[in-house]
Amino acid sequence: MVQNRSLIDESGKRSDGRIIDELREVKIKVGIIRNADGSALIEFGKNKIISAVYGPREVHPKHMALSDRCVIRCRYHMSPFSTDTRKSPAPSRRETEISKVIREALEPAVMLEDYPRAAIDIFIEVLQADGGSRCAGITAASVALADAGINMRDMVSACAAGKVDDKIVIDINDTEDKEGGADMPVAYMPNLKKITLLQLDGELNPTEFNTCLEEAIRGCLKVYEIQRSSLIEKYFGDEKGLKE
Amino acid sequence: MQEVKRKYVIPGDIVAEGNFKPLGNVFRNGNSIVATRIGITESNKDGTKVIPLSGIYFPRVNDIVIGKILDHSSLSWSVDINSCFSAHLPAQDIFGRDFSPAHDDMGRQLSTGDVIAARIAIFDRTRDPILTIQDKDLGKIPTGELLKISATRVPRLIGKRGSMIQTIEQASSTRVTIGQNGIIVVSGKDKEGINLAINAIHIVEVEAHTSNLTQRIKQLLNVPESNIENDDTQNNHEMNDDKVISNDNGKEIGMVNSDGTK
Amino acid sequence: MSLSKKSTIIVENLRKKQMRESVSAGKRLDERSLDEIRPLEIEIDVIKKASGSAWVKLGKTEVIAGVKVETGEPFEGLENSGAMIITAEVLPIASPHIEPGPPDEETIELARVVDRGVRESEMLDLSKLVLVPGKIVYTIFVDCSIINVDGNLFDATSYAVVSALASCKLPVFEIKDDKVVDTGKTQEPPITTIPVSITTVKIGDYLLMDPNTEEEACMDARLTITTNSKGSIVAMQKGMKGYFTVDEVKGIAEKARIKGEEIRVKLEGLIKLGK
Numbered sequence: 001m002v003q004n005r006s007l008i009d010e011s012g013k014r015s016d017g018r019i020i021d022e023l024r025e026v027k028i029k030v031g032i033i034r035n036a037d038g039s040a041l042i043e044f045g046k047n048k049i050i051s052a053v054y055g056p057r058e059v060h061p062k063h064m065a066l067s068d069r070c071v072i073r074c075r076y077h078m079s080p081f082s083t084d085t086r087k088s089p090a091p092s093r094r095e096t097e098i099s100k101v102i103r104e105a106l107e108p109a110v111m112l113e114d115y116p117r118a119a120i121d122i123f124i125e126v127l128q129a130d131g132g133s134r135c136a137g138i139t140a141a142s143v144a145l146a147d148a149g150i151n152m153r154d155m156v157s158a159c160a161a162g163k164v165d166d167k168i169v170i171d172i173n174d175t176e177d178k179e180g181g182a183d184m185p186v187a188y189m190p191n192l193k194k195i196t197l198l199q200l201d202g203e204l205n206p207t208e209f210n211t212c213l214e215e216a217i218r219g220c221l222k223v224y225e226i227q228r229s230s231l232i233e234k235y236f237g238d239e240k241g242l243k244e
Numbered sequence: 245m246q247e248v249k250r251k252y253v254i255p256g257d258i259v260a261e262g263n264f265k266p267l268g269n270v271f272r273n274g275n276s277i278v279a280t281r282i283g284i285t286e287s288n289k290d291g292t293k294v295i296p297l298s299g300i301y302f303p304r305v306n307d308i309v310i311g312k313i314l315d316h317s318s319l320s321w322s323v324d325i326n327s328c329f330s331a332h333l334p335a336q337d338i339f340g341r342d343f344s345p346a347h348d349d350m351g352r353q354l355s356t357g358d359v360i361a362a363r364i365a366i367f368d369r370t371r372d373p374i375l376t377i378q379d380k381d382l383g384k385i386p387t388g389e390l391l392k393i394s395a396t397r398v399p400r401l402i403g404k405r406g407s408m409i410q411t412i413e414q415a416s417s418t419r420v421t422i423g424q425n426g427i428i429v430v431s432g433k434d435k436e437g438i439n440l441a442i443n444a445i446h447i448v449e450v451e452a453h454t455s456n457l458t459q460r461i462k463q464l465l466n467v468p469e470s471n472i473e474n475d476d477t478q479n480n481h482e483m484n485d486d487k488v489i490s491n492d493n494g495k496e497i498g499m500v501n502s503d504g505t506k
Numbered sequence: 507m508s509l510s511k512k513s514t515i516i517v518e519n520l521r522k523k524q525m526r527e528s529v530s531a532g533k534r535l536d537e538r539s540l541d542e543i544r545p546l547e548i549e550i551d552v553i554k555k556a557s558g559s560a561w562v563k564l565g566k567t568e569v570i571a572g573v574k575v576e577t578g579e580p581f582e583g584l585e586n587s588g589a590m591i592i593t594a595e596v597l598p599i600a601s602p603h604i605e606p607g608p609p610d611e612e613t614i615e616l617a618r619v620v621d622r623g624v625r626e627s628e629m630l631d632l633s634k635l636v637l638v639p640g641k642i643v644y645t646i647f648v649d650c651s652i653i654n655v656d657g658n659l660f661d662a663t664s665y666a667v668v669s670a671l672a673s674c675k676l677p678v679f680e681i682k683d684d685k686v687v688d689t690g691k692t693q694e695p696p697i698t699t700i701p702v703s704i705t706t707v708k709i710g711d712y713l714l715m716d717p718n719t720e721e722e723a724c725m726d727a728r729l730t731i732t733t734n735s736k737g738s739i740v741a742m743q744k745g746m747k748g749y750f751t752v753d754e755v756k757g758i759a760e761k762a763r764i765k766g767e768e769i770r771v772k773l774e775g776l777i778k779l780g781k
Contacts, residue, residue, distance in 0.1 A: 033654050034566050035601050037300055046554065050653060052599035056300065056328035060605070067370065075598065075606050080649035081556040081572020089593055089649065109255075111271075111280060115302075116369045118328045123599045123606075125651065127570060128553050146255050149299020149396070151280040153271065154256035191256040191278070228254055235282055235297050236252045236453075312518050324516070357519040390520045429520070 003181055008165045015176065016045070020169040021215070023159070023222055028140065028230035030147050038148025040230070042140040045173055046130035051140035053148040055120030070115035074103035076137055078126040084174075098134050105138050105158065105187040105197035111151040120150060131174035132160045135223075138187050138197065143227050147234070155227055156196060158187035159219030161212045163204060168211045170219045182208075186216035190224040250286060253279035253294055265291030284453060297453060301327045301395035301425040303364055303373045310385070310423030311375070313358045318345045321354055323362070323375060326392065326425045331373040333362060338377070359385045359429065361421055385421065388431035389438055393449040395426035400452040401445060408448065408458065415465035416441040440465065508611055510747070514603045515723040522724060529712050536718065541761055543716040546769070548665065548776045550673040558674020558695075562666040565718060566656035568600075571648055571666035573674045577637060577686045578645040588635025588643045592621040594650040594663050601655040615745070620650070620664045620703070623732035623741040627701035630671060634696040637679060642686060644679065646671075657718035660730045660743075664703035665773065672697055673777045699735040702769045704762035706731075708748060713758060715765065729755065731762035735770065739763070 012019050024045030033039035036052035059065040076099040080087050106122060122145070124137035135158035142156040162172040163181035172183050182202025188195055195217075204212055253259060259270055260277045269281045270293055279285070283294040303309075303325065311323040311331060320332040339348045354360065361382045362375040377383045393401070402409050402422060413420050418432035418441045428445060432438045444461055451457050462468075525535055532539060544565030553559035558573035581589055594617035598606045609617070624630075635644035648667050652659055675692035707717045707725040714721055717728075726748030732741040739759060744750065750758070 033599050034656070035654055036599060038298070039599065048553070050599060054602055056302070057602065058328060058330065077597070077606075079570070079572065079595075079651045080593065080647065081553055081559065081574050084555060086574035086576065086647050086649070089595055115328070121598070123597070125597050125599055125653070127572075127651070128555055130555075146282050147298060149281050149296055151269065152255035153273075153278065153280065155254065189256070191258070192273070231254050231282055232252060312516065314516055355519075357516055357522065359518050359520050385520065387523070388520060389524060390518055 003165065003179060005179065006165055007176055007180060008167065008169075014164065014169065014173075016173055018171075020164075020167055023171045023219055024173065026139075026223060026226045028143055028226055030143060030230050030234040036144070036148070038144040038146065038150070040140040040143035040147060042136050042143075044132060044136035044139070045171075046128060047126070047133050047136045048128040049124060049126050049133060049136050049140055051122065051124045051137060051144040053120065053122050053141070053144040053150065055122075055148060055150060056115040056118035057121065059117065059119040065117045065119070068116050069112040070110075070117075071119045072103055072107050072110065072112070072122065073119060074099050074106065074122045074124070074141075076102055076124045076126070076134065078129060078133075082126045082129045098137075101197055101199065102134060102138055102141065106141055106145065106156055108194065108196045109142070109152045109154050109156045109189055110145065111153060114151045120145075129174070131172050131177040132185065134158070134197075135160050135185050135187065139223050139227060143230060146231055154189035154192045154194075155224060156187050157190055157220040157224040157227060158185065158197060159216055159223050160185040161216035161219060163202060163208060163212065168208060168215055170215045182212070184212050184216055186213065186220060188217055188220035190221055250284055252283075253285055254282050255280055259285045259294065260287060260292050267291040267293035269294040269296055295453075296396050298394065299396055301325070303327055303329060303331070303367045304424070305364055305367050307364045307424040308361060308382075308422075309364060309375075309425040310359060310361050310390075310421065310427035310429060311425075313354050313356055313360065315356060316350050316354075321350065323360070325362075325373065325375075325423075326395075326427055327373075329372045331362075331364070331375050333360070333375045333377065337375070354384060359390065361385055361423065361429075385429050388421070388429040389442065391428050391430070391442060391445065393426050393428065393445065395424065397449045397452040398422060398424055398426060400457070401428075401448050403458075408461070411458070411462065411467060412441050412444045412465065415467050416444070420445075513723065515719065517720055517723045521720065525721075525724060526710065529709065529714070534714065535720070540712060541715045541765065543765065543769070544718070546665070546772065548669050548773070550669055550777060556670075556674075557676055557692075558670045558672075560666045560669035560673065562662050562669065564658060564662040564665065564716070566654060567652075567658055567662045567718075568654040569650055569652045569659070569662045569666040571650045571663070571670040573670050574647045574649070575677050576645045576647070577642055577679055580636070580640065580643045584632075585640040586633060586636055588630070588632040589645040590625065590630060590632060590648070591645065592624060592648045592650070592667060593617055594620060594652065594659075596652045596655065596659070599654075600652050604655075615743075616659055616663060617650075619660055619730060619741070619743045620667055622743075623664055623701050623703050623730075624648075624667055624671070627699050627732065627734045627740040629668065629697060629699055629701050629734075631696035631698050635676075637681060637686065642681070644676070646676075655719060657720075657722045658705050658716050660705045661703045661716065664701070664732065665769070668700060668702070669773060669777060671695060672700065672773070700770050700773055701732050701734050701740060702766035702773065703730055703732045703741075704765050704769070705729070706758045706762065707746075708750060708754070713754065715761065729758050731759055731766075733763050733766040737763050737767065 027043045029041045032041040033052045039052040138158040162183040187197030281296045283296040311325040323331040365376040366374040416437040421429045547563040549561045556572035678691040708727045728745040
């Protein structure tokens with residue numbers, strides 16, 4: 001998309017005051033939904049998103065169960081008050097597509113064969129959206145899966161990078177998403193070093209693309225540190241040290 | 245073989261490098277053993293595993309579980325065992341081989357909402373768990389207070405050879421029936437004793453992975469230190485977990501009565 | 507079409523026995539007395555992009571309500587009134603028993619009962635929210651997302667709607683060159699009263715206020731009563747297939763009025779604090 005106005009001012013500040021390689025503030029609280037098997041609330045800039053996991057649990061209807069592995073169901077949904085203009089409660093095509101790419105971003109991490117004939121349900125509820133909600137949603141869902149004790153080969157961390165004023169920037173906000181030059185959300189398994197979500201909206205030449213991808217992964221690794229510390233805080237926060 | 249320090253891990257963390265045998269909640273990736281769940285690592289000569297701190301109950305053959313009757317078909321009761329699968333108790337288990345719905349009234353024996361202690365007789369990847377109540381101390385539980393804890397904390401609640409739960413039972417004059425699936429029934433003569441036991445159980449659940457837990461529980465129950473075996477040894481983390489990759493049937497699992505028998 | 511269904515939640519007979527014994531001695535399984543409400547926590551302005559919002563915790567039941575304001579045509583027959591639309595969705599994160607999909611009859615009933623309580627009390631003076639009579643009015647949406655279920659969604663959702671509305675900052679629209687323009691200013695909502703909903707259920711011969719999930723799974727009948735600041739009843743709804751006697755209804759109504767006033771004071775205090 002071609003930009004209409006400048007989104008970075010003369011002193012290098014973006015529309016929300018950040019510089020080009022600065023992430024928004026990320027906070028994660030684990031175990032926020034009491035009924036769920038695992039859950040997390042993430043605040044990623046102004047994004048406020050809850051992810052909850054129920055599973056493994058019974059598949060309904062029974063005939064949808066798979067004999068050798070579990071079924072993953074994933075729903076990304078936005079509350080009507082979550083966007084600038086009120087969103088109708090009915091599911092939109094955008095939500096349907098995002099539900100699919102999120103499921104495909106998380107499935108590679110889950111050890112599906114450990115739960116034959118069962119289902120793992122992953123729900124992502126956007127309470128407030130501000131650009132990058134799918135990345136924040138994936139990040140929260142990964143924490144929720146770990147909180148639920150589901151076997152995973154790695155965590156999944158997500159962050160977007162993009163192009164604004166012809167510069168590659170990390171972590172696109174809502175204004176930059178709507179008016180900027182390109183937006184590339186990425187989900188990454190940080191230890192296995194594998195990309196599980198990759199989308200692009202906009203135009204990037206080959207050099208820009210490489211830089212953008214590297215920046216997005218750098219963002220994923222920063223997000224990973226916050227996922228880790230939020231889990232350690234919930235599970236091991238009180239313990240002063242393990243006995244040897 | 246190098247000793248591996250115990251540590252806290254989240255999924256994806258490397259537990260150890262080298263020739264360790266992957267036991268529970270880990271997998272091998274090249275030269276590394278990697279954790280698949282949040283928990284505490286444990287390594288010894290048998291191999292390396294992660295003792296999980298969260299996760300719902302996943303059925304295992306021979307586990308004693310406490311379940312709730314949901315319904316019955318003409319041949320079996322369906323039982324909620326607080327897991328990802330419904331379990332089934334065949335009518336034949338109670339009525340015998342020549343059971344017939346025509347003359348044997350299933351509803352009379354067990355009705356919706358009844359609580360039972362049962363053993364998982366059959367379970368594999370192809371079907372739902374099948375229960376039996378034919379062993380000693382199994383069957384309908386008519387009275388008591390019911391509570392739920394995370395299944396991952398049950399080994400710590402039972403303790404080494406039942407020591408933790410016995411301490412609680414003796415100090416509160418209660419009888420505690422524990423299912424591996426995290427459902428517990430506490431029965432006793434007076435309310436105060438029952439509440440004391442329930443309190444102690446909740447503390448064990450929350451602090452299962454911490455050190456000196458036995459001491460704190462004894463303090464809560466006003467139990468003198470000297471005469472009861474102290475199980476706060478090096479292997480304090482009694483969360484023996486035999487799940488998933490290999491099934492160590494030698495470990496102590498299952499229900500414990502107040503006289504220490506199973 | 508409405509069908510009677512098998513209960514999704516089966517309470518253990520042991521627990522039912524415990525509950526009966528406990529309740530006949532005046533205490534519930536969570537230690538509350540029969541007409542005691544669980545701890546109520548309300549945080550307002552949690553969704554900054556909304557004109558108003560509230561996160562309510564009634565015991566472990568949690569509901570988030572958000573207010574969004576647009577302009578549009580008035581409802582038919584109400585040409586000189588702003589429009590208000592209240593919706594509710596029980597999100598699948600809220601409970602293991604929810605299937606994602608279009609709202610079921612219980613969720614629709616919930617949204618409509620909460621709506622009636624607020625609308626019939628005339629909490630918002632909708633006559634003050636008109637731009638061009640008969641043509642363009644303010645449309646106030648209050649959407650509720652229930653994020654954790656532990657009984658009594660009626661009251662929790664109602665408190666969320668009331669808190670979000672009472673604390674919101676409405677945009678100020680005006681007509682310029684035949685177009686609706688957002689002036690960028692905000693105004694206080696025209697609040698006339700604070701409606702408070704109180705739900706009571708009947709288990710056996712006992713009446714329990716503010717039921718949790720387990721108590722709802724054992725209930726025979728339910729009565730939700732909404733009162734306004736003057737203590738008048740503005741909305742009622744009886745639910746489930748059991749029954750109440752006339753005396754029971756009168757008793758419940760009186761208790762709902764008294765408890766309603768207690769909650770009203772608390773709501774007003776929390777909303778003032780948040781501002």
